[in-house]
Amino acid sequence: MTKNIINARVTFKKSPIHVLERFSLGDSENAYKSFKDHTGLSECVILQTCNRVEIFGSGNNFDREEIKKTWASLSGLEENSFNDNLEWSQNSDVYEHLLKLTSGLDSMVVGEEQIMTQIKDSIQSAKKLKVSGESLNTLFDKAIRVGTRVRTSTGISKGSISVGSMAVKLAEENVDEMKSKKILLIGTGEAATLVAKSLKKRGYPFFISSRTVERSTSFSKTVGGEPVDFNSILTGFENYDIVFVATTAPYFLVTFERIQKALETKHSGMMILDLSNPRTVDEKVAELRGIKLMNIDQIAEMVDKNMRSRIGQKNSAEEIIKEELPVLEATMKRLEAEPIVKDVFKSTDAIRVKELEKAFSMLGELNDSQKKIIEELTKSVAENIMSTPMNNLRKETEHGNSDVINAASKLFNFKKEEN
Template sequence: MTLLALGINHRTATVEVREQVAFTPAQLESALTELRGLPEVREAALLSTCNRTELYCVTDTAGEREILDWLGRFHGLAIEDLTRCAYHYLENDAARHLMRVAVGLDSMVLGEPQILGQLKEAYQSARRAHGLGGELECLFQHTFAVAKQVRTRTGIGRNPVSVAYAAVSLASRIFDDFSRSRALLIGAGETIELVARHLHEAGVRQLTVANRTRERAEQLAGTLGGAAITLDEIPEALVRADIVISSTAAPLPLLGKGMVERALRQRRHRPVFMVDIAVPRDIEPEVGELGDVFLYTVDDLEAVIEENRRHRQVAADQAESLIEHGVGGWQHERRLRSGGALIREVRARGEALRDLSRDQALARLARGEDPEEVVRRLAHQLTNRLLHRPTVALRDAASDEQHELLDAAAALLLDEPSDPSP
């Protein structure tokens, strides 16, 4: 049996190719059934995200070409196009790759945590489709344990490495309790949507989204229980806002020094945290001169992000070490499972030969044969049956000068020699 990991990801394939190779949730069950049905595949799991599609299989032989052919057929893609961007790993390298994926070391954003949840969903889908046997079941369980250890013992997921997360992280340095903070988000694009979700996860419940069109603001605010306003209503909203984060495509600043000064007077100079992610800027630089405003720009966030990337790289090095230890642990468990299966087979064969000899002896006794002769014959037959195969194998090994096999047989089959007399 061979463990195989095969796939494409953001490093090897363009987004156009990744889109074509991705599996929708509706396709997963049928895809796993087809994959599991290939003659050489014994177990199978399938991971499909926006950045990667990977197949984890236990095969009779390596079989990467056959599985790649199947992937191309399933999606109607030329095998040559897939071959140019596909990679595969075998055995220990496959286990190592899965563990690196699980902890975010192979992700576009180093250490991102979402991939572990996606991998757990892939594992559950494979279980439901009866794609998992002993090998992949144990590998996934061991991988999840390693991922937990990496998250617990390193800081790989602790420091933000996105603009949206960094903005929220900076806000947390100003406000101890987000649950009492009011946030005003200006814009409704992807970055503001991420900021909104991070703020909501951090505990902010009073959230207002301002946008040029109220409809788009309502779409975003509604998913998080917030309020929607137009850009014209920003001056009134500023009075209530403790956190202001802006990211629009406006050609000129939306928040000037005078507007913010008026809002501060009505707030009785309670501090305001502001982040201007837009380029060109949405907030006049002079706003940062006001005493009760903490204003950060996208450049400030990039500095935070770069510092956090360095912290994550240190953590990534620690994670690599833990993964190597995890691969070693998986290898050990695999050897134990392999030895256990062999032991069960050997015992089953011995018990079958025992039962055969016993039944024959009982039949002779039932026919009235001499009990003493029956016992002698039983012992003779059982010994011959148990030792026949090992004897033939030892003769062949001796003839072929397979000394390692002979030494192993001696260690397994012979009693330890007693210590020589002094």
């Protein structure tokens, strides 16, 4: 029976950070034990970052519902929480997904480097705990090699920029001594996450606010920032020098009247960067003295210029993945033949050794040199006889010919170990 590779994931693509954080699996060692004990997976690798929680698994008889049930139990969630958030992939789709991950094509910011380190740490942890095996070890090692090739040959990791990092860069260009300023971030979605990451990377402390304290607190634990009450910021903009607004509110949160009132007690100017779509900062605030306003269209235009200059790198990366994917597929299929090949060579060698001992006893006195010549001869004969059919078995397996695997199992009386 063919061993399948699966991937179950909750990522930023379908779930905002405050939702994604709820799917965290907590202690990896305990999570690994639960998945191995209850889901039919014989191998497992868990990848957890602030942008994704992913389970890679291998098994003959895995159970999707049990994977979901086990995950829900570990996260303290109801199973229906997965309905709008969980994505599944199997076999070739998993290989392509992992190649894109290692190459930086599936990150919030194309070419982001941190994900490669996180993937390497995940597979090393799984190897150390002995929860991954030949299938996942081979898959991850090959994918890391391809990802390294993509990054080196295309330069896709150099100069990566997002709406969030561009907004922070603009703030740096317009505000002196930014580390001494009070920075506020409103929102906990994708754009807010990119701003928070960029602020944190540059060492700028900031406050974070959202509609509920729970969201702000969850966001701060995952990405950074000090949570502040939403209502207090709406009436207290005078407490901040730089305000990043990244929400999905259908109305203006930052109004002309609120900023006008803030300036009555504030003795310095304020920079406001609106990353919301639709906009949630009233453009009229730009008319107020001391206010510098940048909106999402202006910021996005600068990011687009950067991305247009990098489109060739992205295309080159995708071409390399397209070229490497069939090679990886063949490698993974070939693994199906290896247990039979190893078993056949082991059985053949056992027979060879047994018959060799009989021959030595029948030949009588032989010196060590003579014994060595005879032993090497028997090894060579056995290997030459078995190499051709075993290599043909491997080739057929690479092409997905499962009938040959089944036939070889019967011919050589091979019984595959179950999970």
